[in-house]
Amino acid sequence: MLRWKVxxxxxxxADATGPVSPGDRVVVTARTFCLTILEPVEVxxxxxxxxxxxxxxxxxxxxxxxxxxxxxxxxxxxxxxxTIRSLTRAAVRQPWRVLYPLLLVAQRIVRRRYLRALR
Numbered sequence: 358m359l360r361w362k363v364x365x366x367x368x369x370x371a372d373a374t375g376p377v378s379p380g381d382r383v384v385v386t387a388r389t390f391c392l393t394i395l396e397p398v399e400v401x402x403x404x405x406x407x408x409x410x411x412x413x414x415x416x417x418x419x420x421x422x423x424x425x426x427x428x429x430x431x432x433x434x435x436x437x438x439x440t441i442r443s444l445t446r447a448a449v450r451q452p453w454r455v456l457y458p459l460l461l462v463a464q465r466i467v468r469r470r471y472l473r474a475l476r
Contacts, residue, residue, distance in 0.1 A: 366474035408432040421453040
């Protein structure tokens, strides 16, 4: 979880090589339909406790949306749960602003890919 695997196992690339740390600036790359989309982010928090680990990041200028996303894996007894929280709004820049409704649909699809990747 703390090495961008939730993203990379879901089909994204990340230009980070080490463990996630607050303040890290990373470019996540999405490739779809012959397009390459760069998603610059900055890690704002990391959780690394027994039974609970994860991180959150905020988007940086150039990202298709404006907001934050968090990925937390936690254990409850024998069960393992993934919590994903996304707070997004349309980015200021075009063409992303006008494409925001489509990006929300893509976000739902990607969430399913996150869950599959962590199984």
